[in-house]
Amino acid sequence: MNKQKLNIILMGPPGAGKGTQSELIVKKYGIKHISTGDMFREAISNKTPVGLQAEDYITKGLLVPDAVVIALVKERLSKDDCAHGYLLDGFPRTIAQAEALEKLSIEIGRPLNKVININVDAEVLIKRIVARRVCPKCGASYNLDFKKPSKDGICDNCGTELIQRKDDTRESFSTRLEAYNQSTKPLIDFYQKKGILTNVDGLQDIDGVFAEVSSAIEGK
Ligand code: ADP
Ligand code: ADP
Ligand code: ZN
Numbered sequence: 001m002n003k004q005k006l007n008i009i010l011m012g013p014p015g016a017g018k019g020t021q022s023e024l025i026v027k028k029y030g031i032k033h034i035s036t037g038d039m040f041r042e043a044i045s046n047k048t049p050v051g052l053q054a055e056d057y058i059t060k061g062l063l064v065p066d067a068v069v070i071a072l073v074k075e076r077l078s079k080d081d082c083a084h085g086y087l088l089d090g091f092p093r094t095i096a097q098a099e100a101l102e103k104l105s106i107e108i109g110r111p112l113n114k115v116i117n118i119n120v121d122a123e124v125l126i127k128r129i130v131a132r133r134v135c136p137k138c139g140a141s142y143n144l145d146f147k148k149p150s151k152d153g154i155c156d157n158c159g160t161e162l163i164q165r166k167d168d169t170r171e172s173f174s175t176r177l178e179a180y181n182q183s184t185k186p187l188i189d190f191y192q193k194k195g196i197l198t199n200v201d202g203l204q205d206i207d208g209v210f211a212e213v214s215s216a217i218e219g220k
Contacts, residue, residue: 006031006085007110012118014176015125016202019141022089024210031085034076036069038139061167061175070100078108093184115191116216118202129173133162
């Protein structure tokens with residue numbers, strides 16, 4: 001691998017496997033995982049001003065307004081722990097966010113160099129979403145069908161009781177998928193034109209997807 005720092009975006013529709021692959025990427029490559037969804041969920045549970053602004057949108061499955069998300073990411077990406085590489089999971093989700101990221105990443109001397117897009121069909125996504133269970137403490141993602149924790153209902157990483165996300169309902173999922181198709185999908189073209197996008201087949205099992213993700217990261 002070359003010496004360039006890994007500044008990566010992981011893209012894909014809700015339930016594609018971004019969180020799952022992020023855990024594996026972070027373990028293998030040692031870069032900082034930044035999930036805007038996790039940051040919002042933490043802000044909501046701590047009842048911070050950002051959490052209060054975002055909660056209603058998230059429960060309904062709508063995108064949080066650009067200005068709120070961009071301010072949050074700007075602050076986060078500038079921190080010291082992102083100096084050796086970062087993995088953005090769930091950001092950007094709109095063209096306005098992508099343009100803001102481009103400007104900001106150059107300003108702070110941490111330019112983006114890879115975008116990985118995980119492709120999964122809608123009928124598979126809904127099955128994964130309703131069977132998803134997550135750790136409210138460390139953000140780890142499990143699945144009642146495909147990735148059970150070793151002890152029922154308990155996080156393997158940190159022993160916390162797993163929960164089902166409030167927005168992992170059929171109703172909220174269809175709003176999220178619509179938001180994805182309308183606002184986020186155009187980013188595929190945006191990054192393809194810049195020549196930094198790699199598509200990955202997300203219908204494989206978790207290890208199969210990770211093998212493709214690793215090849216994309218290592219530029220094979
Ligand atoms: P995202 O962060 O993109 O919303 P997650 O990583 O949370 O997606 O995955 C959604 C659900 O699907 C989780 O329950 C996860 O365990 C499961 N999952 C992830 N990748 C796969 C895969 N390749 N095959 C089957 N299930 C998967
Ligand atoms: P998923 O794993 O299903 O893709 P996330 O955990 O990434 O979902 O995000 C959960 C919710 O948080 C989104 O449905 C949206 O309401 C909000 N959110 C997260 N990231 C962004 C973003 N970049 N722009 C707008 N809203 C966001
Ligand atoms: Zn945990």
